[in-house]
Protein backbone atom coordinates (compact mmCIF):
# COMPACT_ATOMS: atom_id res chain seq x y z
CA UNK A 443 0.00 0.00 0.00
CA UNK A 444 1.22 3.52 -0.80
CA UNK A 445 2.27 4.98 2.56
CA UNK A 446 2.28 8.61 1.40
CA UNK A 447 -1.39 8.87 0.39
CA UNK A 448 -3.54 9.35 3.50
CA UNK A 449 -5.83 6.38 4.08
CA UNK A 450 -9.53 6.87 3.55
CA UNK A 451 -11.69 6.79 6.63
CA UNK A 452 -15.16 5.33 7.15
CA UNK A 453 -17.54 5.93 10.01
CA UNK A 454 -20.15 3.22 10.58
CA UNK A 455 -22.97 4.24 12.89
CA UNK A 456 -24.87 1.15 13.99
CA UNK A 457 -28.29 1.02 15.63
CA UNK A 458 -29.38 -2.45 16.73
CA UNK A 459 -29.93 -3.50 20.36
CA UNK A 460 -28.81 -7.12 19.81
CA UNK A 461 -25.12 -8.04 19.30
CA UNK A 462 -26.16 -11.35 17.69
CA UNK A 463 -28.66 -9.84 15.24
CA UNK A 464 -28.21 -10.26 11.49
CA UNK A 465 -28.06 -6.49 11.22
CA UNK A 466 -25.10 -6.44 13.61
CA UNK A 467 -23.43 -9.26 11.67
CA UNK A 468 -23.71 -7.33 8.42
CA UNK A 469 -22.31 -4.23 10.11
CA UNK A 470 -19.26 -6.28 11.19
CA UNK A 471 -18.83 -7.67 7.68
CA UNK A 472 -19.00 -4.15 6.24
CA UNK A 473 -16.34 -2.94 8.69
CA UNK A 474 -14.09 -5.94 7.93
CA UNK A 475 -14.37 -5.48 4.19
CA UNK A 476 -13.71 -1.73 4.29
CA UNK A 477 -10.65 -2.37 6.51
CA UNK A 478 -9.46 -5.04 4.11
CA UNK A 479 -9.59 -2.54 1.25
CA UNK A 480 -7.49 -0.05 3.21
CA UNK A 481 -10.02 2.13 5.01
CA UNK A 482 -9.51 3.25 8.58
CA UNK A 483 -12.89 2.32 10.06
CA UNK A 484 -14.54 3.74 13.16
CA UNK A 485 -17.67 1.94 14.40
CA UNK A 486 -20.10 3.78 16.65
CA UNK A 487 -22.49 1.26 18.26
CA UNK A 488 -25.26 3.49 19.58
CA UNK A 489 -27.01 0.94 21.83
CA UNK A 490 -23.74 -0.42 23.23
CA UNK A 491 -22.64 3.15 23.97
CA UNK A 492 -25.96 4.07 25.62
CA UNK A 493 -26.40 7.02 23.25
CA UNK A 494 -29.18 9.37 24.28
CA UNK A 495 -31.28 10.25 21.24
CA UNK A 496 -33.03 13.16 22.92
CA UNK A 497 -32.20 16.65 21.73
CA UNK A 498 -33.26 18.94 24.57
CA UNK A 499 -32.26 22.12 26.34
CA UNK A 500 -29.97 20.43 28.88
CA UNK A 501 -27.03 20.17 26.49
CA UNK A 502 -27.20 23.92 25.82
CA UNK A 503 -27.61 25.32 29.36
CA UNK A 504 -27.87 28.13 30.16
CA UNK A 505 -30.59 28.81 27.57
CA UNK A 506 -31.70 32.42 27.57
CA UNK A 507 -35.36 32.83 26.53
CA UNK A 508 -37.42 30.20 24.70
CA UNK A 509 -35.45 27.09 23.65
CA UNK A 510 -34.88 27.13 19.90
CA UNK A 511 -32.81 24.02 19.18
CA UNK A 512 -31.17 25.08 15.93
CA UNK A 513 -30.43 28.60 17.20
CA UNK A 514 -28.75 27.00 20.24
CA UNK A 515 -26.75 24.67 17.97
CA UNK A 516 -25.53 27.69 15.97
CA UNK A 517 -24.61 29.52 19.19
CA UNK A 518 -22.79 26.48 20.57
CA UNK A 519 -20.74 26.17 17.36
CA UNK A 520 -19.93 29.91 17.42
CA UNK A 521 -18.98 29.92 21.10
CA UNK A 522 -17.28 26.51 21.11
CA UNK A 523 -19.68 25.16 23.73
CA UNK A 524 -21.00 21.97 22.08
CA UNK A 525 -20.89 19.15 24.64
CA UNK A 526 -17.83 16.91 24.46
CA UNK A 527 -20.00 13.99 23.35
CA UNK A 528 -21.63 15.82 20.44
CA UNK A 529 -18.33 17.49 19.46
CA UNK A 530 -16.62 14.08 19.31
CA UNK A 531 -19.33 12.56 17.11
CA UNK A 532 -19.37 15.64 14.89
CA UNK A 533 -15.57 15.45 14.51
CA UNK A 534 -15.88 11.79 13.49
CA UNK A 535 -18.45 12.76 10.87
CA UNK A 536 -16.25 15.57 9.56
CA UNK A 537 -13.21 13.27 9.37
CA UNK A 538 -14.92 10.40 7.54
CA UNK A 539 -14.77 10.09 3.74
CA UNK A 540 -17.61 7.55 3.93
CA UNK A 541 -20.52 7.42 6.38
CA UNK A 542 -22.48 4.16 6.70
CA UNK A 543 -25.73 4.16 8.68
CA UNK A 544 -26.47 0.55 9.70
CA UNK A 545 -29.91 -0.31 11.04
CA UNK A 546 -33.00 -2.52 10.89
CA UNK A 547 -35.96 -0.84 9.24
CA UNK A 548 -38.41 0.16 11.98
CA UNK A 549 -41.71 1.70 11.00
CA UNK A 550 -40.44 2.20 7.46
CA UNK A 551 -37.63 4.37 8.77
CA UNK A 552 -34.65 4.17 11.13
CA UNK A 553 -34.78 3.30 14.85
CA UNK A 554 -35.31 6.32 17.13
CA UNK A 555 -31.81 6.02 18.60
CA UNK A 556 -30.30 6.65 15.15
CA UNK A 557 -32.73 9.43 14.30
CA UNK A 558 -31.69 11.03 17.58
CA UNK A 559 -28.03 10.65 16.62
CA UNK A 560 -28.83 12.68 13.49
CA UNK A 561 -30.84 15.21 15.54
CA UNK A 562 -27.93 15.85 17.91
CA UNK A 563 -24.90 15.32 15.64
CA UNK A 564 -25.97 16.94 12.35
CA UNK A 565 -25.50 20.31 14.00
CA UNK A 566 -26.77 23.44 12.31
CA UNK A 567 -23.89 25.85 11.84
CA UNK A 568 -21.36 23.00 11.66
CA UNK A 569 -22.71 20.96 8.72
CA UNK A 570 -25.25 23.28 7.12
CA UNK A 571 -26.56 26.78 7.69
CA UNK A 572 -24.40 29.58 9.12
CA UNK A 573 -21.26 29.66 6.96
CA UNK A 574 -22.65 26.79 4.89
CA UNK A 575 -25.61 26.35 2.58
CA UNK A 576 -27.66 23.25 1.96
CA UNK A 577 -27.07 20.24 -0.32
CA UNK A 578 -24.05 20.94 -2.58
CA UNK A 579 -23.12 23.97 -0.48
CA UNK A 580 -23.23 22.09 2.81
CA UNK A 581 -20.12 21.06 4.75
CA UNK A 582 -19.95 17.39 3.69
CA UNK A 583 -19.84 17.90 -0.06
CA UNK A 584 -17.25 15.64 -1.64
CA UNK A 585 -17.96 12.88 0.90
CA UNK A 586 -20.12 9.78 0.44
CA UNK A 587 -22.78 8.18 2.58
CA UNK A 588 -24.97 5.10 2.36
CA UNK A 589 -27.44 2.94 4.25
CA UNK A 590 -26.97 -0.69 5.34
CA UNK A 591 -30.43 -2.01 6.17
CA UNK A 592 -32.37 -5.12 7.15
CA UNK A 593 -36.14 -5.47 6.86
CA UNK A 594 -38.93 -7.69 8.06
CA UNK A 595 -40.67 -7.56 4.68
CA UNK A 596 -39.57 -9.43 1.57
CA UNK A 597 -37.89 -7.91 -1.48
CA UNK A 598 -41.11 -8.49 -3.39
CA UNK A 599 -43.20 -6.53 -0.85
CA UNK A 600 -40.78 -3.60 -1.22
CA UNK A 601 -41.00 -3.45 -5.02
CA UNK A 602 -43.16 -0.87 -6.74
CA UNK A 603 -46.56 -2.49 -6.97
CA UNK A 604 -45.67 -4.75 -4.01
CA UNK A 605 -47.59 -4.80 -0.72
CA UNK A 606 -45.57 -1.91 0.78
CA UNK A 607 -44.26 -0.07 -2.26
CA UNK A 608 -40.78 0.74 -3.51
CA UNK A 609 -37.93 0.71 -0.99
CA UNK A 610 -36.46 3.86 -2.57
CA UNK A 611 -39.62 5.75 -1.64
CA UNK A 612 -39.23 4.81 2.03
CA UNK A 613 -35.54 5.73 2.08
CA UNK A 614 -36.00 9.05 0.29
CA UNK A 615 -36.43 11.11 3.47
CA UNK A 616 -33.09 9.80 4.71
CA UNK A 617 -31.25 10.00 1.40
CA UNK A 618 -32.45 13.44 0.44
CA UNK A 619 -33.63 14.98 3.73
CA UNK A 620 -30.67 13.97 5.91
CA UNK A 621 -27.66 12.85 3.84
CA UNK A 622 -27.80 14.95 0.68
CA UNK A 623 -29.09 17.83 2.80
CA UNK A 624 -25.70 18.08 4.56
CA UNK A 625 -23.77 17.63 1.32
CA UNK A 626 -23.12 13.90 0.94
CA UNK A 627 -23.17 12.08 -2.35
CA UNK A 628 -25.41 9.11 -1.51
CA UNK A 629 -24.53 5.62 -2.73
CA UNK A 630 -27.15 2.95 -3.38
CA UNK A 631 -28.25 1.24 -0.17
CA UNK A 632 -27.31 -2.33 0.72
CA UNK A 633 -30.49 -4.04 1.92
CA UNK A 634 -31.04 -7.58 3.23
CA UNK A 635 -34.73 -8.37 3.04
CA UNK A 636 -36.31 -10.49 5.76
CA UNK A 637 -33.24 -12.19 7.32
CA UNK A 638 -35.54 -13.73 9.95
CA UNK A 639 -37.22 -15.76 7.20
CA UNK A 640 -33.96 -17.13 5.79
CA UNK A 641 -32.35 -20.48 6.55
CA UNK A 642 -28.85 -20.47 8.06
CA UNK A 643 -27.41 -21.23 4.63
CA UNK A 644 -29.40 -18.38 3.05
CA UNK A 645 -28.23 -16.01 5.80
CA UNK A 646 -24.62 -16.95 5.06
CA UNK A 647 -25.22 -16.26 1.37
CA UNK A 648 -26.85 -12.92 2.24
CA UNK A 649 -23.85 -11.95 4.38
CA UNK A 650 -21.53 -12.83 1.50
CA UNK A 651 -23.56 -10.50 -0.73
CA UNK A 652 -23.05 -7.71 1.85
CA UNK A 653 -19.33 -8.55 1.88
CA UNK A 654 -19.13 -8.27 -1.92
CA UNK A 655 -20.99 -4.95 -1.90
CA UNK A 656 -18.57 -3.46 0.62
CA UNK A 657 -15.54 -4.90 -1.15
CA UNK A 658 -16.70 -3.07 -4.27
CA UNK A 659 -17.31 0.15 -2.32
CA UNK A 660 -13.96 -0.15 -0.53
CA UNK A 661 -12.13 -0.71 -3.80
CA UNK A 662 -13.79 2.32 -5.38
CA UNK A 663 -15.76 0.24 -7.85
CA UNK A 664 -19.12 1.77 -6.91
CA UNK A 665 -20.22 5.20 -7.93
CA UNK A 666 -23.86 4.40 -8.26
CA UNK A 667 -25.92 7.28 -6.87
CA UNK A 668 -29.00 6.42 -4.81
CA UNK A 669 -30.94 9.33 -6.29
CA UNK A 670 -30.93 10.06 -9.97
Ligand SMILES: Cc1cc2nc3c(=O)[nH]c(=O)nc-3n(C[C@H](O)[C@H](O)[C@H](O)COP(=O)(O)O)c2cc1C
Pocket residue numbers: 458463464465466545546547548549550551592593594595596636637638
Ligand atom coordinates in the same frame (compact mmCIF):
# COMPACT_ATOMS: atom_id res chain seq x y z
C1 LIG B 1 -40.34 -1.46 16.19
C2 LIG B 1 -40.19 -2.25 14.92
C3 LIG B 1 -40.70 -1.77 13.75
C4 LIG B 1 -40.55 -2.48 12.56
N1 LIG B 1 -41.01 -1.93 11.40
C5 LIG B 1 -40.77 -2.57 10.22
C6 LIG B 1 -41.16 -1.97 9.01
O1 LIG B 1 -41.68 -0.87 8.95
N2 LIG B 1 -40.93 -2.65 7.85
C7 LIG B 1 -40.33 -3.89 7.84
O2 LIG B 1 -40.13 -4.47 6.78
N3 LIG B 1 -39.93 -4.46 9.01
C8 LIG B 1 -40.14 -3.84 10.19
N4 LIG B 1 -39.73 -4.40 11.36
C9 LIG B 1 -39.00 -5.71 11.31
C10 LIG B 1 -37.49 -5.48 11.29
O3 LIG B 1 -37.08 -4.64 10.24
C11 LIG B 1 -36.76 -6.80 11.17
O4 LIG B 1 -37.13 -7.61 12.24
C12 LIG B 1 -35.26 -6.63 11.15
O5 LIG B 1 -34.83 -5.80 10.12
C13 LIG B 1 -34.60 -7.98 10.97
O6 LIG B 1 -33.20 -7.85 11.16
P1 LIG B 1 -32.56 -8.32 12.54
O7 LIG B 1 -32.87 -9.80 12.67
O8 LIG B 1 -31.11 -8.05 12.41
O9 LIG B 1 -33.22 -7.51 13.63
C14 LIG B 1 -39.87 -3.72 12.56
C15 LIG B 1 -39.38 -4.22 13.77
C16 LIG B 1 -39.52 -3.50 14.94
C17 LIG B 1 -38.94 -4.05 16.23
